[in-house]
Amino acid sequence: MSIVVLGTVAFDSVKTPSGVKENLLGGSAAHFSASASFFTEVNLAAVVGEDFPQKHIDFFKSKKIILSALTREKGCTFRWQGEYKKNDMNSACTLHTELGVITKCLPRLENAQKNIKNVFLANYDPDLQMGFLKTMKNPQFVGMDTMNLWIHNKRKPLAGVLKKADLLFTNDTEARDLSGENNIISAAKCLCSSGPKMVIIKKGEHGAFFYSKNFSFILPAFPVENVIDPTGAGDTFAGGVMGFISKCSKITQENMKKALAYGTIISSFNVEGFGLEVTGALKFKDVEKRLKIYKNFFIF
Secondary structure: OEEEEEEOOOOEEEEEEEEEEEEEEEHHHHHHHHHHOOOOOOOEEEEOOOOOOOOHHHHHOOOOOOOOOOOOOOOOOOOEEEEOOEEEEEEEEEEEEEOOOHHOOOOOOOOOHHOOOOOEEOOOOOOHHHHHHHHHHOEEEEEEEOOHHHHHHHHHHHHHHHHHEEEEEEEEEHHHHOOOOOOOHHHHEEEEOOOOOOEEEHHHHEEEEEEEEEEEEOOOOOOOOOOOOHHHHHHHHHHHHHHHHHOOOOOHHHHHHHHHHHHHOOOHOOOOOOOOOOOOOHHHHHHHHHHHHHHHHHOO
């Protein structure tokens, strides 16, 4: 089954210990879509400006990503500039943000897209997440992401979106802030009681913790020796997870473990280059090859 993702498509300028890159194709929806497209038809819903180049459109088309809801408005595309320090590659210091056209409107969906059953609300203003969700006619599985900005400044509308979600993606800091619990197991239980049936707490290089009332598990990260740029790794992970889930007829422990494993592997490629330069050229055979190596970690 297909999936629709609401999120940002942006120009990223990044500084890491490995170098500086400017005006890279980025944004939560871009990274998510490139990953999810390995498994399912992806409908990308985002707003870009007049400055958004044809080469990026061509890239999305090469991934067979549906662009009917990629809405172009007068003005500038969202821009983000950040820096990663050598001693902390898990979090970026935001140097500059230019919201551009994303404050003007929601992406415009075609009528057929409003019937898509799988929805992912990538990191976005929760008021806009809710507005987008209301345009969907009968979503069956809703995944969502958020960030500390919304947790601290828009907690009430965020709480409303959480009640509509089936699966919440969050990192450990966000989980603690949102739940008020320091222990991640307690945090996951608290978050599930606020709406989502399932929670994934990302722990960067230490893997991810999945929690639901029916089953829970932890998967490690794939060890990457040379991390170049972590930007978009979380969105790439979510794309792999949601992409795999969207083709499953039933949510089971086995299917969720496979989904998280694929998300883990694809995101491990993401951090090995700037922006989408590695995942953009990635072949599924390379994903499967690394997945076999990853599975060997569990044999003892």
